[in-house]
Amino acid sequence: MRGRFITFEGGEGAGKSTQIRRLRERLEKAGVAVTVTREPGGSPGAEMIREVLLSGKAKSLGPRGEAMLFAAARADHVDATIRPALDARSWVLCDRYADSTRVYQGEAGVDGQMLDLLELAATAGLVPDLTILIDIPAEIGLKRVEARSHNPAGTAPDRFEADTLAVHERRRALFLELAEAQPERVTVVDGTGDVASVEDAIWRAVEARLGLAGHG
Numbered sequence: 001m002r003g004r005f006i007t008f009e010g011g012e013g014a015g016k017s018t019q020i021r022r023l024r025e026r027l028e029k030a031g032v033a034v035t036v037t038r039e040p041g042g043s044p045g046a047e048m049i050r051e052v053l054l055s056g057k058a059k060s061l062g063p064r065g066e067a068m069l070f071a072a073a074r075a076d077h078v079d080a081t082i083r084p085a086l087d088a089r090s091w092v093l094c095d096r097y098a099d100s101t102r103v104y105q106g107e108a109g110v111d112g113q114m115l116d117l118l119e120l121a122a123t124a125g126l127v128p129d130l131t132i133l134i135d136i137p138a139e140i141g142l143k144r145v146e147a148r149s150h151n152p153a154g155t156a157p158d159r160f161e162a163d164t165l166a167v168h169e170r171r172r173a174l175f176l177e178l179a180e181a182q183p184e185r186v187t188v189v190d191g192t193g194d195v196a197s198v199e200d201a202i203w204r205a206v207e208a209r210l211g212l213a214g215h216g
Protein backbone atom coordinates (compact mmCIF):
# COMPACT_ATOMS: atom_id res chain seq x y z
CA MET A 1 0.00 0.00 0.00
CA ARG A 2 1.41 3.40 -0.92
CA GLY A 3 1.58 6.33 1.54
CA ARG A 4 -0.97 9.13 1.76
CA PHE A 5 -0.51 12.46 0.04
CA ILE A 6 -1.65 15.52 2.02
CA THR A 7 -1.26 19.05 0.67
CA PHE A 8 -1.58 22.32 2.55
CA GLU A 9 -2.91 25.42 0.85
CA GLY A 10 -3.80 28.97 1.81
CA GLY A 11 -2.67 32.56 1.54
CA GLU A 12 0.56 34.10 2.79
CA GLY A 13 1.21 33.56 6.49
CA ALA A 14 -1.79 31.24 6.91
CA GLY A 15 0.33 28.94 9.09
CA LYS A 16 0.98 26.08 6.67
CA SER A 17 4.64 25.46 7.56
CA THR A 18 3.87 25.71 11.28
CA GLN A 19 1.05 23.18 11.02
CA ILE A 20 2.98 20.80 8.77
CA ARG A 21 5.68 20.59 11.46
CA ARG A 22 3.03 19.80 14.09
CA LEU A 23 1.20 17.24 11.98
CA ARG A 24 4.49 15.55 11.22
CA GLU A 25 5.19 15.15 14.96
CA ARG A 26 1.74 13.72 15.62
CA LEU A 27 1.90 11.29 12.71
CA GLU A 28 5.37 10.10 13.66
CA LYS A 29 4.17 9.49 17.22
CA ALA A 30 1.40 7.37 15.70
CA GLY A 31 4.06 5.31 13.90
CA VAL A 32 3.63 6.82 10.43
CA ALA A 33 6.70 7.50 8.26
CA VAL A 34 6.49 11.12 7.04
CA THR A 35 8.15 13.11 4.25
CA VAL A 36 7.79 16.89 4.43
CA THR A 37 8.24 18.89 1.28
CA ARG A 38 7.20 22.15 -0.34
CA GLU A 39 6.43 23.98 -3.57
CA PRO A 40 7.84 25.59 -5.49
CA GLY A 41 10.81 23.35 -4.72
CA GLY A 42 11.18 20.05 -2.92
CA SER A 43 13.70 18.52 -5.33
CA PRO A 44 17.08 19.84 -6.54
CA GLY A 45 15.74 20.89 -9.96
CA ALA A 46 12.61 22.48 -8.54
CA GLU A 47 14.58 24.40 -5.89
CA MET A 48 16.55 26.09 -8.70
CA ILE A 49 13.29 27.17 -10.31
CA ARG A 50 11.98 28.37 -6.90
CA GLU A 51 14.78 30.89 -6.68
CA VAL A 52 13.98 32.28 -10.14
CA LEU A 53 10.25 32.56 -9.36
CA LEU A 54 10.33 33.98 -5.83
CA SER A 55 13.10 36.48 -6.52
CA GLY A 56 10.86 38.04 -9.20
CA LYS A 57 13.43 37.34 -11.94
CA ALA A 58 10.73 35.51 -13.94
CA LYS A 59 8.07 38.21 -13.53
CA SER A 60 8.84 39.62 -16.97
CA LEU A 61 7.70 36.31 -18.52
CA GLY A 62 4.17 37.21 -17.45
CA PRO A 63 1.66 35.00 -15.58
CA ARG A 64 1.58 32.31 -18.32
CA GLY A 65 5.36 32.01 -18.33
CA GLU A 66 5.46 31.89 -14.54
CA ALA A 67 2.72 29.22 -14.56
CA MET A 68 4.90 27.12 -16.90
CA LEU A 69 7.84 27.44 -14.54
CA PHE A 70 5.70 26.40 -11.56
CA ALA A 71 4.56 23.41 -13.65
CA ALA A 72 8.14 22.48 -14.61
CA ALA A 73 9.17 22.63 -10.96
CA ARG A 74 6.15 20.51 -9.98
CA ALA A 75 6.91 17.84 -12.60
CA ASP A 76 10.42 17.41 -11.21
CA HIS A 77 9.15 17.46 -7.63
CA VAL A 78 6.53 14.78 -8.34
CA ASP A 79 9.02 12.52 -10.15
CA ALA A 80 12.02 13.00 -7.88
CA THR A 81 10.44 13.35 -4.43
CA ILE A 82 6.71 12.79 -4.06
CA ARG A 83 6.08 9.57 -5.99
CA PRO A 84 9.20 7.79 -4.65
CA ALA A 85 8.19 8.70 -1.07
CA LEU A 86 4.61 7.49 -1.58
CA ASP A 87 5.89 4.28 -3.17
CA ALA A 88 8.10 3.77 -0.09
CA ARG A 89 4.86 3.99 2.00
CA SER A 90 5.74 7.36 3.50
CA TRP A 91 2.99 9.93 4.05
CA VAL A 92 3.88 13.08 2.14
CA LEU A 93 3.01 16.49 3.66
CA CYS A 94 3.44 19.10 0.96
CA ASP A 95 3.37 22.87 1.51
CA ARG A 96 1.40 24.03 -1.58
CA TYR A 97 0.72 22.04 -4.77
CA ALA A 98 -1.37 22.40 -7.93
CA ASP A 99 -4.17 24.39 -6.22
CA SER A 100 -1.71 27.23 -5.67
CA THR A 101 -1.16 27.52 -9.42
CA ARG A 102 -4.93 27.50 -10.00
CA VAL A 103 -5.36 30.31 -7.52
CA TYR A 104 -2.27 32.50 -7.90
CA GLN A 105 -1.72 32.23 -11.64
CA GLY A 106 -5.48 31.95 -12.28
CA GLU A 107 -6.04 35.18 -10.39
CA ALA A 108 -3.28 36.76 -12.49
CA GLY A 109 -5.21 35.93 -15.69
CA VAL A 110 -4.05 32.51 -16.92
CA ASP A 111 -7.14 30.82 -18.37
CA GLY A 112 -8.67 27.63 -17.03
CA GLN A 113 -7.90 25.49 -20.08
CA MET A 114 -4.21 26.37 -19.91
CA LEU A 115 -4.21 25.63 -16.17
CA ASP A 116 -5.84 22.22 -16.83
CA LEU A 117 -3.14 21.33 -19.37
CA LEU A 118 -0.31 22.47 -17.13
CA GLU A 119 -1.72 20.60 -14.15
CA LEU A 120 -1.97 17.35 -16.11
CA ALA A 121 1.54 17.78 -17.52
CA ALA A 122 3.03 18.58 -14.11
CA THR A 123 1.27 16.05 -11.91
CA ALA A 124 0.74 13.21 -14.42
CA GLY A 125 -2.52 12.60 -12.56
CA LEU A 126 -1.15 12.57 -9.00
CA VAL A 127 -4.01 14.07 -6.96
CA PRO A 128 -3.73 14.61 -3.17
CA ASP A 129 -5.68 12.25 -0.91
CA LEU A 130 -6.49 15.26 1.25
CA THR A 131 -5.94 19.00 0.92
CA ILE A 132 -6.07 21.17 4.04
CA LEU A 133 -6.98 24.75 3.17
CA ILE A 134 -6.00 27.01 6.07
CA ASP A 135 -8.26 30.01 5.69
CA ILE A 136 -7.51 33.40 7.18
CA PRO A 137 -8.30 36.98 6.13
CA ALA A 138 -5.43 38.20 3.95
CA GLU A 139 -4.76 41.11 6.27
CA ILE A 140 -4.01 38.81 9.22
CA GLY A 141 -1.71 36.58 7.16
CA LEU A 142 0.20 39.54 5.79
CA LYS A 143 0.63 40.97 9.29
CA ARG A 144 2.14 37.68 10.41
CA VAL A 145 4.51 37.68 7.44
CA GLU A 146 5.39 41.31 8.14
CA ALA A 147 6.10 40.54 11.82
CA ARG A 148 8.29 37.62 10.79
CA SER A 149 10.28 39.84 8.42
CA HIS A 150 11.29 41.96 11.42
CA ASN A 151 12.82 38.94 13.18
CA PRO A 152 16.60 38.67 12.82
CA ALA A 153 16.04 35.41 10.89
CA GLY A 154 13.24 36.91 8.76
CA THR A 155 13.28 37.63 5.03
CA ALA A 156 12.00 40.47 2.81
CA PRO A 157 8.60 39.94 1.07
CA ASP A 158 8.93 37.71 -2.01
CA ARG A 159 7.51 38.26 -5.51
CA PHE A 160 3.97 37.14 -4.53
CA GLU A 161 3.78 38.43 -0.96
CA ALA A 162 4.43 41.93 -2.32
CA ASP A 163 1.09 42.05 -4.22
CA THR A 164 -1.74 44.35 -3.07
CA LEU A 165 -4.23 43.43 -0.34
CA ALA A 166 -7.03 43.25 -2.96
CA VAL A 167 -5.06 40.61 -4.88
CA HIS A 168 -4.52 38.58 -1.70
CA GLU A 169 -8.24 38.78 -0.90
CA ARG A 170 -9.16 37.55 -4.40
CA ARG A 171 -6.79 34.62 -3.91
CA ARG A 172 -8.52 33.80 -0.63
CA ALA A 173 -11.91 33.81 -2.38
CA LEU A 174 -10.59 31.56 -5.16
CA PHE A 175 -9.21 29.05 -2.64
CA LEU A 176 -12.62 28.94 -0.93
CA GLU A 177 -14.38 28.44 -4.29
CA LEU A 178 -12.06 25.58 -5.05
CA ALA A 179 -12.80 23.97 -1.68
CA GLU A 180 -16.52 24.32 -2.27
CA ALA A 181 -16.21 22.67 -5.68
CA GLN A 182 -14.21 19.68 -4.37
CA PRO A 183 -15.41 18.99 -0.82
CA GLU A 184 -14.40 15.31 -1.04
CA ARG A 185 -10.73 16.33 -1.35
CA VAL A 186 -10.42 19.78 0.24
CA THR A 187 -11.19 20.52 3.85
CA VAL A 188 -11.24 24.11 5.14
CA VAL A 189 -9.72 24.85 8.54
CA ASP A 190 -10.12 28.23 10.23
CA GLY A 191 -6.56 29.54 10.65
CA THR A 192 -7.37 32.52 12.86
CA GLY A 193 -7.22 30.61 16.15
CA ASP A 194 -4.04 29.94 18.13
CA VAL A 195 -1.53 27.43 16.81
CA ALA A 196 -2.73 24.61 19.11
CA SER A 197 -6.41 24.94 18.17
CA VAL A 198 -5.60 24.96 14.45
CA GLU A 199 -3.42 21.88 15.02
CA ASP A 200 -6.31 20.06 16.70
CA ALA A 201 -8.71 20.92 13.88
CA ILE A 202 -6.24 19.59 11.32
CA TRP A 203 -5.68 16.40 13.30
CA ARG A 204 -9.43 15.80 13.47
CA ALA A 205 -9.69 16.30 9.69
CA VAL A 206 -6.83 13.87 9.02
CA GLU A 207 -8.31 11.23 11.31
CA ALA A 208 -11.77 11.63 9.84
CA ARG A 209 -10.69 11.63 6.20
CA LEU A 210 -7.77 9.22 6.16
CA GLY A 211 -7.95 7.23 9.39
CA LEU A 212 -4.89 5.88 11.13
CA ALA A 213 -5.88 2.27 11.64
CA GLY A 214 -2.92 -0.05 11.57
CA HIS A 215 -0.47 2.63 12.74
CA GLY A 216 0.99 3.11 16.22
Ligand code: T5A
Binding pocket: 010, 011, 012, 013, 014, 015, 016, 017, 018, 019, 038, 039, 040, 054, 070, 095, 096, 097, 098, 099, 100, 101, 102, 104, 105, 144, 145, 148, 158, 160, 161, 191, 192, 193, 194, 195, 198
Ligand atom coordinates in the same frame (compact mmCIF):
# COMPACT_ATOMS: atom_id res chain seq x y z
N1 T5A B 1 3.04 30.19 -5.58
C1 T5A B 1 3.33 28.91 -5.17
C2 T5A B 1 2.38 30.44 -6.79
O1 T5A B 1 2.15 31.60 -7.14
N2 T5A B 1 2.02 29.39 -7.57
C3 T5A B 1 2.29 28.08 -7.22
O2 T5A B 1 1.96 27.15 -7.97
C4 T5A B 1 2.99 27.84 -5.98
C5 T5A B 1 3.33 26.44 -5.56
C6 T5A B 1 5.66 30.52 -2.21
C7 T5A B 1 5.01 31.60 -3.05
O3 T5A B 1 4.79 31.12 -4.35
C8 T5A B 1 3.44 31.31 -4.72
C9 T5A B 1 2.69 31.38 -3.44
C10 T5A B 1 3.66 32.01 -2.47
O4 T5A B 1 3.53 33.40 -2.56
P1 T5A B 1 6.69 30.57 0.20
O5 T5A B 1 7.88 31.30 0.70
O6 T5A B 1 6.80 29.10 0.10
O7 T5A B 1 6.35 31.16 -1.21
O8 T5A B 1 5.47 31.16 0.98
P2 T5A B 1 4.21 30.56 1.65
O9 T5A B 1 3.90 29.20 1.13
O10 T5A B 1 3.12 31.56 1.53
O11 T5A B 1 4.71 30.39 3.15
P3 T5A B 1 4.66 31.37 4.37
O12 T5A B 1 5.80 30.96 5.25
O13 T5A B 1 4.58 32.79 3.97
O14 T5A B 1 3.31 31.03 5.08
P4 T5A B 1 2.87 29.80 5.94
O15 T5A B 1 3.77 28.62 5.79
O16 T5A B 1 1.44 29.58 5.64
O17 T5A B 1 2.97 30.37 7.43
P5 T5A B 1 3.96 30.01 8.62
O18 T5A B 1 3.58 28.75 9.25
O19 T5A B 1 5.35 30.20 8.16
O20 T5A B 1 3.53 31.19 9.61
C11 T5A B 1 3.78 32.55 9.31
C12 T5A B 1 4.05 33.30 10.64
O21 T5A B 1 2.87 33.29 11.43
C13 T5A B 1 3.08 32.63 12.68
C14 T5A B 1 4.36 31.80 12.49
O22 T5A B 1 5.04 31.63 13.70
C15 T5A B 1 5.15 32.63 11.48
O23 T5A B 1 5.88 33.64 12.12
N3 T5A B 1 1.89 31.81 12.93
C16 T5A B 1 0.89 32.17 13.75
N4 T5A B 1 0.72 33.25 14.54
C17 T5A B 1 -0.44 33.31 15.25
N5 T5A B 1 -1.41 32.35 15.24
C18 T5A B 1 -1.26 31.24 14.48
N6 T5A B 1 -2.23 30.29 14.45
C19 T5A B 1 -0.07 31.13 13.69
N7 T5A B 1 0.38 30.19 12.82
C20 T5A B 1 1.56 30.63 12.36
